[in-house]
Amino acid sequence: MFHKRLLKEFNDNRKYIAGMVLTQWVTLLANVVLMLFAASFIGHMSDGSLTASDFQIILLALAGALLIRGIMNTWNSRLSFQASTEVKSRLREKIYRKLMELGSLYRDTIATSEAVQISTEGVDQLEIYFGKYIPQFFYSLLAPVTLFIIVGSMDMKVAAVLLLCVPLIPLSIVAVQKFAKKMLSRYWGTYTELGDSFLENLQGLTTLKIYQADERYAKKMDEEAEKFRKITMRVLVMQLNSISIMDLVAYGGAAAGIILGILAYGKGGISLEECFFIIMISAEFFLPLRLLGSFFHIAMNGNAAADKIFRLLYAPVPEKGSVSEIPESSVVFENVTFGYDEEKKVIQDVNFTVPEGSFTALVGTSGCGKSTIASLLMRNYLEYGGNVKVGGVSVRDIDEDTLYQKITRIRHDSYLFKGTVCENLKMGKADASREEMLWALKKVNLYETVMEKGGLDMVLEEKAANLSGGQKQRLALARAILHDSDIYIFDEATSNIDAESENLIMEVIRELAEVKSVILISHRLANVTWADQILMIQNGTIIERGSHRQLIEEGGEYAKLYESQKELEKYAGKGAA
Ligand SMILES: Nc1ncnc2c1ncn2[C@@H]1O[C@H](COP(=O)(O)OP(=O)(O)OP(=O)(O)O)[C@@H](O)[C@H]1O
Numbered sequence: 419m420f421h422k423r424l425l426k427e428f429n430d431n432r433k434y435i436a437g438m439v440l441t442q443w444v445t446l447l448a449n450v451v452l453m454l455f456a457a458s459f460i461g462h463m464s465d466g467s468l469t470a471s472d473f474q475i476i477l478l479a480l481a482g483a484l485l486i487r488g489i490m491n492t493w494n495s496r497l498s499f500q501a502s503t504e505v506k507s508r509l510r511e512k513i514y515r516k517l518m519e520l521g522s523l524y525r526d527t528i529a530t531s532e533a534v535q536i537s538t539e540g541v542d543q544l545e546i547y548f549g550k551y552i553p554q555f556f557y558s559l560l561a562p563v564t565l566f567i568i569v570g571s572m573d574m575k576v577a578a579v580l581l582l583c584v585p586l587i588p589l590s591i592v593a594v595q596k597f598a599k600k601m602l603s604r605y606w607g608t609y610t611e612l613g614d615s616f617l618e619n620l621q622g623l624t625t626l627k628i629y630q631a632d633e634r635y636a637k638k639m640d641e642e643a644e645k646f647r648k649i650t651m652r653v654l655v656m657q658l659n660s661i662s663i664m665d666l667v668a669y670g671g672a673a674a675g676i677i678l679g680i681l682a683y684g685k686g687g688i689s690l691e692e693c694f695f696i697i698m699i700s701a702e703f704f705l706p707l708r709l710l711g712s713f714f715h716i717a718m719n720g721n722a723a724a725d726k727i728f729r730l731l732y733a734p735v736p737e738k739g740s741v742s743e744i745p746e747s748s749v750v751f752e753n754v755t756f757g758y759d760e761e762k763k764v765i766q767d768v769n770f771t772v773p774e775g776s777f778t779a780l781v782g783t784s785g786c787g788k789s790t791i792a793s794l795l796m797r798n799y800l801e802y803g804g805n806v807k808v809g810g811v812s813v814r815d816i817d818e819d820t821l822y823q824k825i826t827r828i829r830h831d832s833y834l835f836k837g838t839v840c841e842n843l844k845m846g847k848a849d850a851s852r853e854e855m856l857w858a859l860k861k862v863n864l865y866e867t868v869m870e871k872g873g874l875d876m877v878l879e880e881k882a883a884n885l886s887g888g889q890k891q892r893l894a895l896a897r898a899i900l901h902d903s904d905i906y907i908f909d910e911a912t913s914n915i916d917a918e919s920e921n922l923i924m925e926v927i928r929e930l931a932e933v934k935s936v937i938l939i940s941h942r943l944a945n946v947t948w949a950d951q952i953l954m955i956q957n958g959t960i961i962e963r964g965s966h967r968q969l970i971e972e973g974g975e976y977a978k979l980y981e982s983q984k985e986l987e988k989y990a991g992k993g994a995a
Pocket residue numbers: 758764782783784785786787788789790791910941
């Protein structure tokens with residue numbers, strides 16, 4: 419019935435719940451008073467004994483009861499609002515903190531779309547849970563007992579029958595719960611799956627269009643949406659059916675009480691006023707539990723959402739590094755072995771050193787493991803054999819912020835944000851001066867382009883869609899230069915861009931390599947010939963290492979690849995001419 423963890427986590431919410439139960443109970447008493455006076459009014463009217471002062475007293479009592487009900491309802495709404503908003507904002511804060519704690523590794527724990535869903539709709543589901551369901555649960559226990567005592571003082575048999583019929587409602591709720599739990603967990607699963615596909619397809623829409631695969635994917639998404647529609651309809655049908663059962667029990671029970679009350683009056687066991695009172699109050703025995711039943715389905719949905727939320731909140735946090743001082747800027751891989759899954763090792767016993775201020779190139783065919791080496795250096799994965807060290811300190815022990823200040827990784831698809839050029843550059847260095855930013859733009863030969871389009875205030879569209887591929891990469895490079903790290907990783911940073919931008923970026927990298935430690939991952943061997951050290955990788959292991967000249971002299975795999983690329987480029991050059 420309750421989500422134990424949720425209640426434990428928000429134990430201090432009890433004061434609001436107690437307040438809400440109290441206001442509901444006082445409202446019930448006000449209703450009882452209202453009905454007692456209404457019954458007495460009808461009684462006096464029927465036997466013609468109603469005097470003017472009786473009428474005044476009845477009117478006053480009615481007004482008083484209505485006023486109390488009004489005050490209690492307002493108070494109840496306020497408490498309900500406070501209880502739910504407090505839980506919602508605290509839960510959202512907890513989710514946010516957890517995601518921050520998980521840091522850049524959060525995707526290992528939860529998909530982005532699921533994180534968005536649980537922190538928006540998921541948390542909203544708990545509004546009714548705390549604001550209505552829990553107080554209604556306790557009130558539903560209290561109300562029938564209170565009414566039993568009041569009706570019992572008039573006719574014990576009627577009171578007993580009404581009270582005995584009440585548990586039929588929770589019994590029907592429990593019967594539905596077993597079935598509902600499974601269905602709701604399936605409902606949430608389908609919902610998050612649909613959210614995942616929607617987000618992915620939207621992000622990759624251009625690619626889908628280019629390959630004319632959009633219709634196929636739209637069809638796939640339609641199928642998923644249809645699956646979600648079906649499960650939603652089943653959940654709604656289940657909820658409606660269970661409400662119908664509860665209505666049957668509630669109104670059936672009230673009718674039984676009313677019939678017994680009338681019979682008791684017929685036999686002279688109770689007065690006419692008492693009979694009228696029983697007729698009016700019988701339904702009140704059941705209404706609180708019936709309302710609880712309708713909240714119950716929403717609460718169940720909240721329970722399913724809470725399960726997902728707590729799965730995230732209690733997910734283990736990868737070990738945090740604590741070292742915030744790194745004495746120097748060498749990079750060392752010692753016997754490193756890693757696989758994305760248990761079965762297949764992507765990196766096998768890799769050993770190499772990038773001395774401080776030197777330039778190393780990682781080359782090899784596609785899928786040989788170059789980017790994975792960069793990811794291990796960036797602390798994106800922690801479960802691997804051997805050791806990766808930066809400045810003599812294991813990256814497992816380095817605090818994430820310190821590492822990200824120490825190393826800048828520039829990928830082929832660098833992310834630029836919607837906003838101005840200035841805002842994007844300041845991500846590299848928050849306190850960069852105007853002169854520094856212009857200097858960086860000049861370095862990457864973007865100064866004139868940016869100046870023509872509004873200078874540092876030039877507005878970039880989402881993902882810098884108003885820049886060419888080469889311009890985007892050059893701007894990303896300017897941002898990286900401003901970051902001023904000791905180590906730079908260029909991970910295919912010149913892929914898919916024009917030759918002019920490629921040459922310019924390579925020039926900047928070369929300049930940078932004179933003062934910083936640089937690791938360059940490139941499929942184009944012409945770009946790495948001047949590296950201090952080239953590591954040729956094949957199937958996750960380093961098969962050759964040395965300078966360009968040494969590797970060419972060795973005549974191994976590197977030399978073969980270099981020659982074949984040279985031939986291809988010569989051929990392409992002739993073709994172009
Ligand atoms: N996140 C991932 N999950 C599972 N497998 C992955 C993941 N990333 C890469 N791989 C696999 O690991 C292997 C090495 O990939 P990696 O990206 O390191 O290669 P690469 O040499 O950088 O390739 P490329 O030159 O094409 O970028 C590949 O077989 C790839 O399929």
